[in-house]
Amino acid sequence: MMSSPFPVALAGTAAPTLMWAHEHEVEPQALQQLRNIASLPWVEGLRVMPDVHLGKGATVGSVIAMRDAVSPNAVGVDIGCGMIGVRTSLTAADLPDDLHAIRTRIEQAVPVGFHAHDEPVDLRRLRPVNGSAGRERLKGADAFWDRFGGLHRTVQQLEARARKQLGTLGGGNHFIELCLDESDQVWLQLHSGSRNIGKELAERHVAIAKTLEHNQRIVDRELAVFLAGTPQMDAYLNDLWWAQEYAARSRAVMMALVVQAVRDSFPEREITFDEGVNCFAGETRVLTGAGIFPIAELAGGIHELLTTGGRWVKAPIMSFGKQRVYEVTVGRYGEEKVIRATGNHRWLLRAKVAHARDEATTQDLRVGDRLAYAFPARVSGMKVDRASVARGFVFGDGSLCGKQTRARAIFCGDKDESLLPYFEGLTTNCVRDYGSVKVLNGFPAEWKTAPVATSSHPDIVYGWLAGYFAADGDVDKSGRPSLSSSRRDHLEAVKALATSIGVGTYGIRTRVRRGIDGRDSELHVMGFMRSDLDLDFFVQDEHRARFATGRGAVERKGWTVRSVEITDDVEEVYCAVVPETEAFTLEDNILTRNCHHNYVKTEQIDGAELIVTRKGAIRAGSGEMGLIPGSMGTGSYVVRGLGNPASFQSASHGAGRRMSRTAAKKRFTVEDLAAQTAGVECRKDAGVVDEIPGAYKDLESVIAAQTDLVEVVARLRTIVCVKG
Structure with a gap:
């Protein structure tokens, strides 16, 4: 495939606008819409994908980078619209000559158009996509629906309908398909969004945005924006993220129903399904x-x-x-x-x-x-709680006594004795002197058996860590602090506590030491981030002095x-499925991506933090997998993103319409539909003429226009198409 001749600049725009389409290929109304978008004072850049066509407010196929603002119509009313694909163990040779029965099973399993399930889908009854795996993906429903009460007050009466529409296809350009790849492997794919509830939420927020003062003088109030840091923006994002999750859950439910329909079509076979997602x-x-x-x-x-x-x-x-x-x-x-x-x-x-x-x-x-x-951000203003220092020290250097119902502190030498002031007033017992060892009794047993809770006040956590460090910690000559223990679980607890107050730690290393009895045992060591500690943390004079004078510690x-x-x-x-940032953290502070694709997120564009929206476009970061569908029955491409910064790391969402639905109904007939979908098991009646392939752009041309944005992994050919 030849390299893309794009991008080209769109003339007459206030903000820099690059297009992966020629101006003569875009209808004049859409070009004007793009110029309107670029004229908004908050827009820093606009990128136009090859599936570009006229939309409501914002153009479909547009990627908009704004500073501290977002336009609900730049996301669209079908919040969370997206694709999901599954490769099966079936091949073309396994399929019957007549695929009508398979289409019928799918249509019976998944309501389409305006239809919904008679009752909400019982997730417990869904057979997982992969044997014993997969069911967990559909869990957490109770917590998800608990959040419905936090959505815009005017949609509260729609919860029952939204529950029944979860796992339904809808209409328009949404579809469920069986496809074959180049090796004749059978794939299942579907395209859907957030159904009526997403539309209702979007329309309510657009109406609110239009009333705001800062939107009264913009060129098109359909492009009205919310500004960062305002209650209106916070409310919109709350509803947006819920609707995006609704859309993702709905696709998961539908795919499970489609998978079951396919399994039922081949009762004698054990079929496996391989989802192409990114997981641990x-x-x-x-x-x-x-x-x-x-x-x-x-x-x-x-x-x-x-x-x-x-x-x-x-x-x-x-x-x-x-x-x-x-x-x-x-x-x-x-x-x-x-x-x-x-x-x-x-x-x-x-x-x-x-x-x-x-x-x-x-x-x-x-x-x-x-x-x-x-x-995690370090808790500001933390102080070392003195009583918690005592408790932390007992955890490290204390022992149980009194039939293990009480704990005592043991002080060995002058260094430990310097901690005695931290114990004043905490017990009525007196210090007992045993030569170089001093003992103080009368503390709760849990001081020795359990650390403080991560939910404790930050001063208590910080003080407990300081006391435990005084007992079993060390600061080397370079100023690097570390904590040692014979029990790894103790250091795991310390890591969790440190994280809860924003104190960074390194991984736990294990080495073998030989005791005075000649036996080997394990010793576990964990380091602390110097920059997250201050001098008050070190209650031992020697530790404090080394920390203060240390200059050679490298903090990697x-x-x-x-x-x-x-x-x-x-x-x-x-x-994980994390909203907005699409990132979460593994042990030892490794930040990683997650599986969910969002349409509003903050991204780095030319060194600036901008809010990026994609309408009729997908993120195509380096290595990110995606599906770019064509029109009814024309198949799809499995692609891998190239991370092109010129496109704000984006690509087209599909082929894109070349004419309106009304124009398609006037131009094409049922006979045209039958001819253009020949060889595909699908509806061929007047109700779906507006979705005829001729109403859409040529998929091959759309892919050819973005070879600098994505690379093709596989071409999928449609053999069954279910439409609403």
Whole structure:
């Protein structure tokens, strides 16, 4: 395929506008719409995809980068509209000559058009897409619907309808298809959005935006915007993210129903389904507000996850079925760890030089790539709580007594004795002197058996960490602080506590030591980030002096890729679905992408933080997988993004319409529809003439116009198409 002759600049626009289409190919009304968008004072740049055509307010096929503003019509009324594809173990040779029965089964399973389920789909009855895997993806429904009460007050009466429409196709350009790839493997794919509830939410927020003072003088009030930091923007984003999640859940439900319909069509066969998403093996540990846990244990729930900028956000973690995994070995400070992830998982990178790639898939990682990281923001104004210092010291250097119902503090030598003032007033017992050892009794047993809770006041957490560090910590000559313990679980608890107050830690290393009895035992060591501690943290004079004078400590926060290897392991994988930022943090502060595609997010454009919206466009970052569909029955392309910064890392969402629905009905007949969909099992009646392939742009030309934006992975040919 020849290289793309694009982009070309659109003349007469206030903000820089690049197009992956020629002006003569775009209807005049759409060109004027693009100039209207570019005239908004908040727009920093506009990118136009080859599927461009007239839309309401904002043009379909537009990618808009705004500073501190967003236009609801730049997202559209079908919030969260997107694609999902599944490759099956079936081949063309397995299919019957007449595919009508399969289409009928799908249409019976998934309501189309204005229809809905008679009752909300019972998710417990859905058979997973991949054997015992996949069901977790549909869990967390209770927490999701609990958020409905927080949506715009005027949609509260629509909850019952929204529940019944979850897992339904809708109409327009939405579809469910069976396709064949170049090797005659059968794929299932579907295209849908947020149904009526997304439309209702969008229209209400557009109406609100039109009333705002700053929108009264813009060229087209259909482009009315919300400004960052305002209650109106916050309310819109809250509803937007809910609707995007609704759309994603709806596609998951539909795909499970379609899969079951296909299984029922082949009762004698065991069919497997391979979803092309980006996920982690179950043992991968994730940083949460409640601690660090294997991702498999978190599946099905809503959790507080660390995202970009050190912020905590609530998001679901789901199972995405069984997939082949790679092993990624990363290193830092002589420490190595292995993370297992699917080949298409997206990793965020720290560019070594300007304009270097900032993202790569597992299979495209290179030795030496530096992974991005995230640390929680340190709680400001923290002070060391003195009573908590005492408790932390007992945890490290104390013991149980009185039939293990009480705890005591043990002070060995002058260094430990310097902590005695922290214990004043905490017990009525007196210090007992045993030569070089002093003992103080009368503390609760839990002081020795359990750390403080992560939900404790930050001063208490900081003080407890300071006391434990005084007992078992060390500051080397370069000023680098570290904590040692014979029990790894103690350091795991410390890591969680430090994270809860924004104090960074390094990974836990284990070494073998020989005791005075000649036996070997394990000693676990974990370092602290110097920049997150202050002198008050070090209650031992020696520790404080070394920390204050240390100058040689290097603080390396990120991990570097050492190797990437594909394995033969096919197992259940998991990922988070984080709104807005599309990123969450693994153990040891590795920041990574998630599986969900959003249409409003903050991105770095030429060094500036801008709000990017995509309407009729998809994100096509380096290595990101996507589906670009054509029209009714013309198939789709599986593509991999090239991360072209000129397009704001975007590509087309589909072929795009070349005429309106009204024009299509006037121009084409049922006979034309039958001719243009020959060989495809689908509706061929007057009710879908407006979706005829001739009403859309040529898919091959649309793909050819963006060879600098995406590379083709596979071409899918439609054999069954279900329309609303």
